[in-house]
Amino acid sequence: SDKLLSIKDLYVIYETDEETVKAVNGISLEINKGETLGIVGETGAGKTTTALSIMRLLPKDIGKIIDGRIKFDEVDITTVTEADMRQIRGERISMIFQDPMTSLNPVLTIGEQIGEVIELHKNLNKENMQKKVEEMLELVGIPAQRKNEYPHQFSGGMKQRVVIAMALACDPELLIADEPTTALDVTIQAQVLDMMDELKQKLNTSMILITHDLGVVSQTCDKVAIMYAGEIIESGTAEDIYEGENHHPYTIGLFDSIPSLTKETARLSPIEGLMPDPTDLPTGCKFHPRCPKCMEKCKTEKPKDIVNGTHIIKCHLYNSQNCCG
């Protein structure tokens, strides 16, 4: 089948002697080959925890998958041995993080760093290795002759391109990018996103793009999942999310808080209130303390997923008759 990754009813906690943080609370999602999924939500929504679960890089002894399944191709990520997982990581799934500097070594040239990744996973002679390094640099829009330069000689946007080149050097089937452009200014952000979009089409890599900004993923993603307090509260195709009429009240709040380049004077309308305490989540709908549409039953009854074709909304405002237009 075309299915590359499927997550079913995943629950993840962070457990210490003092408290239990319920970070991911029963999410399900699927990604097909070549597809890009945007995972959107505020800090603390469970986006990064989801990514770390797929990579099986949850903080040791604290982060635990307590229920659910993650299947990557035919591999069950939740049960595979650590040795097999190490091979999958880097070879079949790569991840890039928000701050490129944390992934780059200041004392090695960028060519050496990209070379290291290739060396780990591919058996190439010196000459072919140099060729591959140059090819990767050009792929991300950096002139090949800059391979002998050090990270500090590159701008923020260029550094992030180097990191992307490293992540793609082993031809992964899935690339997970956690807020890859947040540290960059808006124009550079757009350039890097355009480039990622182009690369995805060229290489047919599947991608998970994690962001707090619903605007960022509109061009790049085939599918979008919006997370709140460890749940996916709305998901669908890009069309469902960006052109559909019905939305979860939280999604509407996210739309209202997209920074706009054109409306310079427009004030952002951030959603009032804060993400709930993950050690003590609200009853009923987890968004109810912040929801402008909150009804009595929202405080006690958990909303179910209302499914309409590809569009799913978890909210009592909708039922299977009136959801999603």
Ligand code: SF4
């Ligand atoms: Fe708001 Fe109720 Fe819908 Fe939750 S279920 S988002 S509280 S209307």
